[in-house]
Amino acid sequence: MGDFWIMAKKELKNLFRDKKLIFGLVVVPLILFPVMGRAISVGMEQAQGETRVAIVNFDSGQYGEVLIKTLRMSPNVTVDVVNASSLEEALQRAVAEKQNVLVVIPQDFSSRLEKNEKATVGIYGIFTTVGAGIKESISEGRINAVIEVLSQSIARIKVERLGAENPDAVLQPIATESRSVIKGRIVDVSPSVVSGVMASQSFSIPLIVFLMVMITAQMAAGAMASEKENKTLETLLTLPVPRTKIVGAKIFGTAVMGLVAAIAYMIGMNSYMGSFNFGSSGVTLADLGLKVTPYGMVLFVAAVFLTIVFSLSLAMLLAIFAEDVQSATTVVSAVIMPLAFPAFLLMYTDVSNMPAVFKYLMLATPFTHPIIDFRNLLMGNYLPVLLSVIYLGITAAGALYTTAWLFSTEKVLTAKISWGKRKRG
Amino acid sequence: MVVVKVESLEKDYGTVKALRGISFSINEGEIFGLIGPNGAGKSTTLKILATLLTPTGGRAEVFGHDVVKDAPKVRELISYLPEEAGAYKNLTGMEYLEFMARLYSKSPEEALKMVDIGAKLSGLGERLHDKVSTYSKGMTRKLLLARALMVKPKLAILDEPASGLDIVNAYAIRKTIREFARNEGVTFLISSHNMLEVEFLCHRVALIDSGRIIDTGSPKELKERYGAENLEEVFMQAVGKGGDASG
């Protein structure tokens, strides 16, 4: 085994035996995210399962009964008719029976409909605890939908009675047919669905890149600073091993750990996101003609790899100046967080929408590149991605070289800055 | 044969002058002691010889190799025990020795032999299979000394090997060093502020104070020269005479 692998093995052993690290990086995403997702989706399912509606009918005509019948026939709706003589009494009953929603049909409901006047139905959402209110809002939505259907059919009959030949055309004189144009190709999917699909990718890629960068940077800084804190650095530096190999092995060890963490986060996030997939259109990026070719994938992997090398080198460079792990993590957060923040911004916007100054600032930050590259690859723009990989290669090499150089000087021992604590003489 | 040659060595930390031009040399097979009070410049000298620091002036050689220009070559010949040192907490003592042995050995068999020697030198027995994080200060120091010696370096540089330890542990450490030097013929450079320890261990000593070497000689020679009973008295008198007692 070469010196590099002996060093790398030691780094990995040291990292993988760190219980705190393993807990935060592997256990939390693998267990916490899915559990969180499950909890939310259970709430959703419960809300979705059945809507119980209480109805009080003060109507003197027959349309009130029609409305109740229509609601009864609607899927997922259970109707409880409340007998009450006043609104107050009805509300009291509904609260006592732990209903979510009370529907009130007024006394003039039928007569107004017959006179071609607008009739009104009251809907009361009943909140008994300070929860998310998902049930109440879903119930309201369902009732509105039912009333909309009923309202449409009543309108239809009325329009027909007035002698119109094509009542549907009278009621809805204009219809829309929406399609999307992607990469110059017409796709038979509405823009809102396309934007939904794109939003989910524009949300998850930046988040994963941001997490990766922060986590690996902290680990790298920690790995370097713990050599100082545990007083192993001086011995390490007198070993018959080139300093470049020592730095290289540390970066390698952290990158492997980062990879494991990234996979754990992706699995965790995936099952978290997967929990929300109710009623999804089932449209994928590939269906929209947004595919990443093998060549594109190679470019993307190169971009991600170089970004991580840059981030690790920068973190180690900062950690060289820190006296202990705490100072190292503090300073790395303080420097890398603002640098990685623009990547976070890309969750909500795109560089093409920004003023020129911002755009170039964003592009100067290596951490935004994997995200922008991925978008360009989806759209089939390879040239900007190639340029970006070259830019990342230069910045990563620069950071790596600077770190290795600093590491081979005595600065690594004499630079002692402590953040957050008072320096003691 | 001259193992270490130091000539007019100077080291500044910013405005602090830690070394003001010191010179000494160490012969093969010697246990050489650098003794002086805290802040005298002992650790600084040892760190320069261990290729950790670059001198501000003068030069230092190990087996004829310049410690700055030929640092990689020097690192192959030496083994350095820092004044304050630890081992990797998540490794067991045994794994730590194995890791170090692999870096110094040319074959797995050689590494195994080194680990064997290290395990014996440490005197930790079964505790070697426990994580370093569970070790006491004395145990850690023994492990680190064992790792420094097991590779049988041409020159062992030990910075205050027994300081801060209780009598029992300090005695064990000194005994290990003395026996190892006698059996293996390794050259030692040891720093200490404990004059009695130095008298027990060293063939020759240099008295260092405020970045200057005041006098050099064997403990016996020095005691005779100053008409003193022990090195402690020698040191006090040498300092009192302002550093040119020998001249």
Ligand SMILES: Nc1ncnc2c1ncn2[C@@H]1O[C@H](COP(=O)(O)OP(=O)(O)O)[C@@H](O)[C@H]1O
């Ligand atoms: N990293 C450093 N920065 C500034 N001054 C230092 C540093 N290391 C040591 N010194 C100073 O250099 C002098 C010699 O220190 P050192 O070699 O550690 O002495 P010793 O080991 O003999 O106690 C002391 O005055 C000490 O304060």
Ligand SMILES: [Mg+2]
């Ligand atoms: Mg010292």
